[in-house]
Amino acid sequence: MDPAQRTVYLDHAATTPMVPAAVEAMTEHLFEVGNPSSLHASGRYARRVVEESRETIAQALGCRPGEVVFTSGGTESDNLAIKGIHWSRAAELGPRPRLITSSVEHHAVLDPVSWLEAGGQAEVRLVGVDSSCRVDLDQLRELVAERPVSLISVMWANNEVGTIQPIDEIVAIAAPHGIPVHTDAVQAVGAVPVDFATSGVDALTLTGHKLGGPFGVGALIVRREVGVTPLVHGGGQERDIRSGTIDTPAIAGFAAAVELAVKEQAAYAARVGALRDDLVRRVIEAVPDAHLHGGALDPLGEFRLPGNAHLGFPGCEGDSLLMLLDANGIECSTGSACSAGVPQPSHVLLAMGCDPDQARHSLRFSLGHTSTAADVDAVVEAIVPAVERARAAKAPR
Numbered sequence: 001m002d003p004a005q006r007t008v009y010l011d012h013a014a015t016t017p018m019v020p021a022a023v024e025a026m027t028e029h030l031f032e033v034g035n036p037s038s039l040h041a042s043g044r045y046a047r048r049v050v051e052e053s054r055e056t057i058a059q060a061l062g063c064r065p066g067e068v069v070f071t072s073g074g075t076e077s078d079n080l081a082i083k084g085i086h087w088s089r090a091a092e093l094g095p096r097p098r099l100i101t102s103s104v105e106h107h108a109v110l111d112p113v114s115w116l117e118a119g120g121q122a123e124v125r126l127v128g129v130d131s132s133c134r135v136d137l138d139q140l141r142e143l144v145a146e147r148p149v150s151l152i153s154v155m156w157a158n159n160e161v162g163t164i165q166p167i168d169e170i171v172a173i174a175a176p177h178g179i180p181v182h183t184d185a186v187q188a189v190g191a192v193p194v195d196f197a198t199s200g201v202d203a204l205t206l207t208g209h210k211l212g213g214p215f216g217v218g219a220l221i222v223r224r225e226v227g228v229t230p231l232v233h234g235g236g237q238e239r240d241i242r243s244g245t246i247d248t249p250a251i252a253g254f255a256a257a258v259e260l261a262v263k264e265q266a267a268y269a270a271r272v273g274a275l276r277d278d279l280v281r282r283v284i285e286a287v288p289d290a291h292l293h294g295g296a297l298d299p300l301g302e303f304r305l306p307g308n309a310h311l312g313f314p315g316c317e318g319d320s321l322l323m324l325l326d327a328n329g330i331e332c333s334t335g336s337a338c339s340a341g342v343p344q345p346s347h348v349l350l351a352m353g354c355d356p357d358q359a360r361h362s363l364r365f366s367l368g369h370t371s372t373a374a375d376v377d378a379v380v381e382a383i384v385p386a387v388e389r390a391r392a393a394k395a396p397r
């Protein structure tokens with residue numbers, strides 16, 4: 001059975017279904033042969049598909065085609081930006097320059113940053129956030145003034161609580177010091193307006209499977225003037241920054257998805273944002289002590305991704321609630337990661353000032369392009385019995 005038919009899928013921030021345009025663009029090329037690096041006609045045809053896809057993405061995201069470096073997805077693009085730019089800058093700045101990121105990044109940023117620190121290659125500073133998850137710009141100003149900085153990496157929008165960061169202000173702080181800025185825009189592209197050139201950032205990460213494209217393909221958009229030391233060496237593909245035979249069908253599907261997501265962004269944000277507002281309002285009506293995280297600052301407005309509803313349910317363990325809803329066919333997520341079978345509170349919620357208990361009683365519903373009013377109705381119907389059972393399971397006996 002098609003899982004999408006029997007489930008209420010509200011985990012679009014984890015991955016979202018492919019759009020038909022992307023499936024068509026990808027499958028069209030699956031039976032074709034031709035390595036885009038080959039000189040014969042089949043190779044030249046594959047190269048044309050890749051270069052047209054690059055142009056499509058550049059057009060949609062306001063960059064030059066030569067700035068698009070195809071990768072295997074968000075994790076690789078983040079690693080390439082962090083390590084590649086840091087290494088290149090360290091060659092100019094001297095040993096162990098400062099590397100700044102925020103405390104609420106995805107692990108695809110936090111882990112390469114800590115790896116550089118553990119190896120003695122970087123002095124890492126994490127900028128804190130307020131209770132809405134917005135980065136502390138005063139702290140960032142102090143950190144850039146103290147000593148040479150290789151790179152600032154702050155995500156465009158947070159994957160857990162959906163908060164949109166003030167990227168333009170971060171760029172304004174970095175620019176006078178000549179510090180490159182990277183942003184992980186994995187959750188932002190297609191959900192909010194994203195334009196590379198006008199944003200002023202030097203490097204931007206995106207991935208196919210979060211915006212209606214295939215898994216295993218993404219891009220790092222990076223200004224040509226910014227030095228990037230490659231992580232993968234080989235055939236010299238992608239400006240010698242990212243070697244490896246290029247996946248023509250996946251790139252064609254990715255480009256079709258980016259084009260559509262950007263074209264439909266405004267309509268998507270209006271429709272999905274209204275569904276999300278309805279979900280939050282009705283869940284809080286049904287469970288009056290439930291609350292929206294990141295709510296101190298215009299909770300449902302311009303600083304939050306349209307599809308994100310991150311709710312706290314006091315007295316519940318988020319993971320029990322998740323399993324109870326799953327048993328009713330409703331799929332969502334918690335921000336907690338499991339370590340040795342024990343759920344660990346989300347680093348994002350802790351950084352926002354929640355205590356570990358508050359951080360563990362949370363659920364993320366993330367809506368997307370296939371979400372409907374019936375999905376919201378299903379959550380509203382299931383939430384009260386699920387919360388009652390989760391509370392009973394947690395209450396001391």
Ligand SMILES: Cc1ncc(COP(=O)(O)O)c(C=O)c1O
Pocket residue numbers: 013014072073074075076078106108155157158159184186187207208209218
């Ligand atoms: C903000 C953010 N960055 C990076 C990633 C990793 O992307 P990928 O799954 O394409 O490796 C994710 C995926 O969850 C994400 O949400």
